[in-house]
Amino acid sequence: MRKCPICERGELVKAEDIILELDGYVFVVKGERCNSCNEEIPMEEETKRIVIASKRLGIWPEPLKLYRQLSKSGNGLVFRIPADIEKQLKLDDETEISITKIGNKIVISPEKA
Numbered sequence: 001m002r003k004c005p006i007c008e009r010g011e012l013v014k015a016e017d018i019i020l021e022l023d024g025y026v027f028v029v030k031g032e033r034c035n036s037c038n039e040e041i042p043m044e045e046e047t048k049r050i051v052i053a054s055k056r057l058g059i060w061p062e063p064l065k066l067y068r069q070l071s072k073s074g075n076g077l078v079f080r081i082p083a084d085i086e087k088q089l090k091l092d093d094e095t096e097i098s099i100t101k102i103g104n105k106i107v108i109s110p111e112k113a
């Protein structure tokens with residue numbers, strides 16, 4: 001186990017819920033956490049992976065991760081678009097969207113009219 005470079009007392013323990021802040025946006029990545037001072041150190045590979053994946057998805061330089069709960073409506077599940085995204089992407093109730101499944105992720109893209 002590696003020693004913590006920050007407090008030099010604790011040991012770095014592997015964790016999968018390290019908070020990584022990049023340009024003011026927050027991601028949850030794999031990395032290590034000190035068991036003494038709780039300093040979180042994201043894996044460098046993970047940081048690169050996030051940047052590359054964001055660019056590929058066309059969301060860089062504005063990657064955004066939000067947590068939302070789906071709600072039940074009739075027989076289906078409803079996802080509410082956050083207001084700031086609605087404004088940024090100029091969405092309204094006439095916007096057509098495409099839904100792409102990538103692995104276990106869902107990408108929602110507005111179709112330009």
Ligand SMILES: [Zn+2]
Pocket residue numbers: 004005006007008009010011034035036037038039
């Ligand atoms: Zn430490």
